[in-house]
Amino acid sequence: MPIFEFKYGDDVKNEPAYLGSVLQVDTRRMMINAEDEHLQRASIGKLVTLKKGTADDWLIGMVDRIVRQIVTADTTEKDGEQKDTSKNDAFPISGNAVTVTLVGMVRWNAGEAGHEFTRSLLDMPDIGQDCFVLRGDSLKAFMGLLVKKGDTEQALEIGKYTLDLEATAYLDGDKFFQRHAALLGSTGSGKSWTVATILERAARLPSANLIVFDLHGEYRELSYADHLRIPGPDDLGTVATPELLYLPYWLMNCEELTAMFVESSEFTAHNQTLVFQDTVFAEKKKILEAAKKTEVLNSFTIDSPVPFDLGIVVAEIQRLNEEMVQGVRGMKQGKFFGQFSRFLARIAGKLRDRRYGFLFQAPEELHSYTAFHGVGKQLLDFTRKNGGIKVVDFSEVPSDVLPVMLGIVARLIYYLQFWMPDEKRHPVALVCDEAHIYLPRDKGNPNQQRAVDNFEKIAKEGRKYGVSLLIVSQRPSDVSDTILSQCNNVMALRLANSNDISAVRNMMPESMTSFIEMLPILDIGEALVVGDAVLLPSRIRINKPDEKPLSATIDFWTEWGRKDVSPDWVLAAENMRRQRRKTS
Numbered sequence: 292m293p294i295f296e297f298k299y300g301d302d303v304k305n306e307p308a309y310l311g312s313v314l315q316v317d318t319r320r321m322m323i324n325a326e327d328e329h330l331q332r333a334s335i336g337k338l339v340t341l342k343k344g345t346a347d348d349w350l351i352g353m354v355d356r357i358v359r360q361i362v363t364a365d366t367t368e369k370d371g372e373q374k375d376t377s378k379n380d381a382f383p384i385s386g387n388a389v390t391v392t393l394v395g396m397v398r399w400n401a402g403e404a405g406h407e408f409t410r411s412l413l414d415m416p417d418i419g420q421d422c423f424v425l426r427g428d429s430l431k432a433f434m435g436l437l438v439k440k441g442d443t444e445q446a447l448e449i450g451k452y453t454l455d456l457e458a459t460a461y462l463d464g465d466k467f468f469q470r471h472a473a474l475l476g477s478t479g480s481g482k483s484w485t486v487a488t489i490l491e492r493a494a495r496l497p498s499a500n501l502i503v504f505d506l507h508g509e510y511r512e513l514s515y516a517d518h519l520r521i522p523g524p525d526d527l528g529t530v531a532t533p534e535l536l537y538l539p540y541w542l543m544n545c546e547e548l549t550a551m552f553v554e555s556s557e558f559t560a561h562n563q564t565l566v567f568q569d570t571v572f573a574e575k576k577k578i579l580e581a582a583k584k585t586e587v588l589n590s591f592t593i594d595s596p597v598p599f600d601l602g603i604v605v606a607e608i609q610r611l612n613e614e615m616v617q618g619v620r621g622m623k624q625g626k627f628f629g630q631f632s633r634f635l636a637r638i639a640g641k642l643r644d645r646r647y648g649f650l651f652q653a654p655e656e657l658h659s660y661t662a663f664h665g666v667g668k669q670l671l672d673f674t675r676k677n678g679g680i681k682v683v684d685f686s687e688v689p690s691d692v693l694p695v696m697l698g699i700v701a702r703l704i705y706y707l708q709f710w711m712p713d714e715k716r717h718p719v720a721l722v723c724d725e726a727h728i729y730l731p732r733d734k735g736n737p738n739q740q741r742a743v744d745n746f747e748k749i750a751k752e753g754r755k756y757g758v759s760l761l762i763v764s765q766r767p768s769d770v771s772d773t774i775l776s777q778c779n780n781v782m783a784l785r786l787a788n789s790n791d792i793s794a795v796r797n798m799m800p801e802s803m804t805s806f807i808e809m810l811p812i813l814d815i816g817e818a819l820v821v822g823d824a825v826l827l828p829s830r831i832r833i834n835k836p837d838e839k840p841l842s843a844t845i846d847f848w849t850e851w852g853r854k855d856v857s858p859d860w861v862l863a864a865e866n867m868r869r870q871r872r873k874t875s
């Protein structure tokens with residue numbers, strides 16, 4: 292039995308799904324000539340089909356442009372005047388045109404005795420062929436083919452197709468994470484809820500491994516996740532607990548350390564860098580010698596994550612800064628005398644700054660040789676209770692420190708995965724919410740630049756080592772385009788700003804760009820999903836998560852209408868001073 296049944300021949304005009312006949316074909320696009328009474332059956336995003344051959348094979352296309360024309364045939368011919376026909380070249384002079392992008396084929400698979408949808412186009416439409424919209428039973432039959440593939444308890448179910456709200460939409464979880472994904476949309480369009488929907492599905496898998504960078508503490512109450520927090524000033528001096536994520540300074544590589552302490556515009560910057568690096572290297576070497584790590588000693592570099600004592604490094608620089616040496620006529624100033632005063636003051640300032648406490652004031656036990664794999668485990672271990680989804684709360688980290696933190700975390704994760712033997716490697720995905728804040732297109736200061744470089748590396752190489760990015764942003768035009776261009780799957784929620792829309796357009800395959808015109812008219816929680824994780828570029832109504840992120844839009848007018856409100860200014864002021872949002 293054919294999968295779709297339509298009336299043909301003389302009866303075709305009585306067919307309620309009839310749209311029109313093919314007028315022009317251009318690679319993946321075709322133009323259909325539709326009469327006025329049939330034109331309203333087409334709307335942007337609707338699916339159309341036409342039959343191929345004698346087997347039950349059908350081409351499937353998606354409407355991306357509709358033009359209605361009034362036919363005004365100018366019959367008056369004046370002497371010496373040529374009629375201008377050039378303006379209407381693209382469209383038939385005689386009426387309306389529906390432009391359709393071909394997206395794949397439904398084919399009869401004799402082996403499986405069933406129909407299947409494939410994205411490859413093995414045939415072309417014929418000129419003059421009848422074309423039908425998919426609606427009612429035929430739409431259901433088609434959607435059934437999309438759904439069949441993923442329908443299991445473990446599948447990544449994300450919502451329903453807008454075309455047919457009874458058809459459940461699944462993403463191919465492998466493909467979605469394999470080559471990075473982007474979730475983009477204006478503020479309040481439903482990104483955080485979509486993230487929560489995805490996390491909820493992932494949490495059902497026994498060995499899921501996702502790390503969420505949570506910039507606003509929106510995900511801090513998710514019951515199925517493990518929660519990590521960057522220690523704030525008032526955590527310092529306490530013992531290390533599993534929820535506090537310290538990143539001791541020696542985890543930074545040479546570039547990060549230098550970017551942190553050396554002001555490149557200073558005259559003595561070169562000497563500062565040289566002396567600092569030499570001293571750090573010597574200190575690392577001493578520690579390795581004391582621990583008898585002969586193998587590491589032979590191959591370690593200044594970038595190796597080996598603990599060293601920053602206090603000793605500072606003392607050595609201080610010594611050089613004040614050094615007097617024997618000259619021919621008595622004592623004279625050493626080679627570096629006075630060159631490092633500002634450098635030392637800057638280091639002292641950073642060490643004192645309690646906002647940088649997570650780096651420079653970590654508890655003593657985190658300065659041991661074995662502490663490194665402890666930090667790695669805190670981030671990557673998925674075997675502990677709720678360990679599959681790790682939410683790292685950055686909501687109390689000041690914005691200037693944020694890129695440093697995230698850059699280190701990203702680099703550590705990448706290199707731990709990189710050095711893990713293939714057979715032991717377990718894939719991990721990083722969910723980067725509010726990515727425009729720390730992965731900007733225009734890299735700012737050296738610290739910010741380091742962070743972006745680390746993420747760009749993951750975007751380019753991460754696939755091979757099982758590190759994936761899910762970039763979430765309300766300002767795609769502000770996010771590094773090296774990173775965005777590596778995202779193979781795009782979920783675009785409502786977007787109105789034209790710069791952002793063109794950023795999304797640049798990420799889409801050529802044939803899909805007209806689809807973009809739907810972006811400003813999408814509903815909240817509705818997404819266009821394009822990429823290899825969906826069989827067909829689709830408009831999907833994303834499921835609400837069972838556990839909602841704490842991102843509710845505030846109802847100003849309603850709130851202003853309430854009588855019983857009592858903000859606590861004293862508490863807000865105190866929280867600002869202690870950099871913790873406490874409730875009492």
Ligand SMILES: Nc1ncnc2c1ncn2[C@@H]1O[C@H](COP(=O)(O)OP(=O)(O)OP(=O)(O)O)[C@@H](O)[C@H]1O
Pocket residue numbers: 476477478479480481482483484485764765815816817832833834835842843844
């Ligand atoms: N799938 C959905 N179905 C219904 N309502 C939704 C859905 N997703 C989001 N909403 C509504 O939109 C509000 C904002 O959603 P959300 O916090 O996810 O936006 P956002 O895109 O993350 O915004 P921001 O960029 O400001 O973080 C939610 O509080 C909820 O009321």
Ligand SMILES: [Mg+2]
Pocket residue numbers: 482483484842
């Ligand atoms: Mg959000």
